[in-house]
Amino acid sequence: MKKRITIITIVSIFMLTGLTAISAMANSPPNKPGAPTPERVTKIFKVVTLYASTTDPDGDNIKYGFDWDGDGVIEDKDWTDYFESGETATCTNIYNKKGEYSVKVIAEDENGAQSEWSDSGKVTVKLTDTKSFYSFLHNLFEQFPNSFPIFRALLKL
Numbered sequence: 001m002k003k004r005i006t007i008i009t010i011v012s013i014f015m016l017t018g019l020t021a022i023s024a025m026a027n028s029p030p031n032k033p034g035a036p037t038p039e040r041v042t043k044i045f046k047v048v049t050l051y052a053s054t055t056d057p058d059g060d061n062i063k064y065g066f067d068w069d070g071d072g073v074i075e076d077k078d079w080t081d082y083f084e085s086g087e088t089a090t091c092t093n094i095y096n097k098k099g100e101y102s103v104k105v106i107a108e109d110e111n112g113a114q115s116e117w118s119d120s121g122k123v124t125v126k127l128t129d130t131k132s133f134y135s136f137l138h139n140l141f142e143q144f145p146n147s148f149p150i151f152r153a154l155l156k157l
């Protein structure tokens with residue numbers, strides 16, 4: 001009797017493991033997201049917001065990784081939180097060098113399956129004028145009001 005129970009237990013464990021493996025294998029990655037922008041012109045030190053959206057065939061939640069300079073590497077800060085399948089995610093970046101940047105986005109479902117990279121968009125970053133550099137500093141001071149008292153006094157902001 002005891003032997004029988006042991007066999008049943010072992011068989012059950014095998015079946016459960018098998019089912020778990022099958023359901024993990026059945027997870028499909030999210031669909032390829034659209035390009036985060038077709039084309040954008042901005043200035044250095046200015047906040048750029050881009051968007052991403054796709055769906056997951058299993059209806060899983062999705063997070064998005066933005067590659068802002070086209071090198072295929074996603075910085076930690078450029079991963080969004082999880083969004084429901086089909087929702088639109090946003091991510092922001094500030095460029096501090098002028099130039100033309102290729103931007104793309106990848107989607108990852110909550111089981112860790114990654115989509116293909118999106119097509120690339122293009123962000124052109126131009127040199128800033130003094131006014132927007134000042135407004136960048138101003139925004140910085142607003143976010144960290146107590147961090148730069150000397151600068152603030154110098155710039156009379």
Ligand SMILES: [Ca+2]
Pocket residue numbers: 027028029030056057058059060109111113
């Ligand atoms: Ca999935």
Ligand SMILES: [Ca+2]
Pocket residue numbers: 066067068069070071072073074075
């Ligand atoms: Ca990158």
